[in-house]
Amino acid sequence: MAKANPFDLRTVLFAKHAQHVVLIHFPIALFISAVVFDFLSQWTKRLGLADAAYYNLLVVAASTFPVLATGLLAWQFQLEGQKLKGILLLHLLLACLSSALICLVWFVHFRARRRTEGLPGYRLGLEILAVGIVALTGHLGSFLSGVNGQG
Numbered sequence: 001m002a003k004a005n006p007f008d009l010r011t012v013l014f015a016k017h018a019q020h021v022v023l024i025h026f027p028i029a030l031f032i033s034a035v036v037f038d039f040l041s042q043w044t045k046r047l048g049l050a051d052a053a054y055y056n057l058l059v060v061a062a063s064t065f066p067v068l069a070t071g072l073l074a075w076q077f078q079l080e081g082q083k084l085k086g087i088l089l090l091h092l093l094l095a096c097l098s099s100a101l102i103c104l105v106w107f108v109h110f111r112a113r114r115r116t117e118g119l120p121g122y123r124l125g126l127e128i129l130a131v132g133i134v135a136l137t138g139h140l141g142s143f144l145s146g147v148n149g150q151g
Contacts (some may be wrong), residue, residue, distance in 0.1 A: 020070035027063040027140055030056050031102055035127045038109075042124065050119075054109045061106040064099040071095060087140050094137040101130035 034056035040048035071092070075081070084092060105127055112119045 005033060018068065020074045023063075023067050023070055024138070027060045027102070028134055029066055030063070031060045031134060032106075032131060034060060035131055038127060040126065042119075043105065057102070057106040057109055059131040061103045063134060064102055068095060068099055082128075087143055091144060094133060094140065096133045098130065098137045101126070101133055105130055 034053045037049045037053035037056060041047070041053060074086070075084070075092075079088075105123065108123045108126065109119065
């Protein structure tokens with residue numbers, strides 16, 4: 001059996017799981033950064049930080065769709081569509097919840113900007129909840145990928 005070349009484009013694009021594992025880190029980091037920017041903007045009252053938070057949230061909300069799609073494709077390719085159970089099922093459910101919360105946080109920011117009104121105070125609690133769910137989802141995903149145990 002020939003070794004896979006890490007620089008071969010076919011290896012990168014057609015690996016059974018690689019796209020999801022590679023893509024997921026970007027929205028996680030960007031979402032956490034957006035929340036930090038939002039908290040800092042609330043604390044310092046600097047509008048530039050609020051803008052940074054909004055645009056990060058916009059990109060994160062858009063990036064959840066390819067991440068979910070590649071996760072579903074990884075399940076289909078790697079596990080051949082087996083019935084989900086255990087950690088994998090919980091990971092999928094939390095991933096959907098994470099995506100919904102990310103989109104909701106972005107929508108709260110979008111709506112406030114569109115109406116030119118201040119951001120509601122409850123958004124900070126929503127953002128903390130979303131970061132916690134995203135972290136738990138990523139933690140379970142690391143077990144599935146073999147980073148934190150048997151994969």
